[in-house]
Amino acid sequence: MYLHGIETRFNREDRNADEGQEHEQGLISVFAHNVRPLGSPTFQDMDLGDLAKARWYVLHNCEEIESYLDEHIDEMKSKFPTNYDRMHQDQFPEWFAKRVRFHIVSHHT
Template identity: 40%
Template sequence: MIEKISLFWSWYFELVVRTRLNRVSRNDDEGDVDSLGRLSIFTHLGRAFGPLDKSRFLYEDEFYAAELYVLINCEEVLSYIKIFDVIVNGDVVHISEDELEKVRDARFVKWFKNYF
C-alpha cells in the first residue's frame, strides 16, 4: 500500500526529486551523443557493464541475438519491419501474432541484410 501511495505522489514531485518514474536506468550516464551519422539506438551515453579487463567473442547465437536487438529497437528500421511483416503475412495465411514474432526473430536479420 505504501508503494502505491508513494508512486501516486511521485507524479506531483518536481523533476529534480528522484523517483521510480523519473530515475535514469542504471547503465545510462544521463547524456546524449552527437547523433550525426548514428542510429537512434546509439545516441545515449552509457557505461560498461562487468569487468573491463575481460572480453570474449560472442557465440554465433549471441551475436545474432545482439543484431536482432539492435535492429528491432532502431527507429530507422521500423518501416522495414513492417515490410517484412507484410511479406510474411502474404506467405502464411492466418498467421498469429506470436507466430509472426517467431518468424521475425528467426529470419528478420538475414532478410534485412539481403534487402539492400
C-alpha cells in the first residue's frame, strides 16, 4: 500500500470491472450490460414461478422503465379494479416485451 508506481493487490483494477462501457443510444441500461460470468458454467433448471419472480424483481426495480410501469398499472386498474396489482405483476413482463419489440421495429424501419 505504501509503494507508489508499483502494482499490488491493493491498487490493481478489479478483473471484472466493467465501468465506463458505453451502450447504444436509447437502450435501457439494465439490458445493455455485457456479461462476463465468473467460474465454470452450471446449468440448473429454474422453476417457472421463480423465473417469473426474478423477471418481475428486475423490471419492477428498474427506474428507467418507471413510466412503462405506471402506464401498465393504470391500464390494469381500468380492466381489473379489484385485482389490478396481481394482474400488473403477472402481465407486465410480456406487455413490456411487446412494447420494446414494437419500439425496436418502428425505429429500425
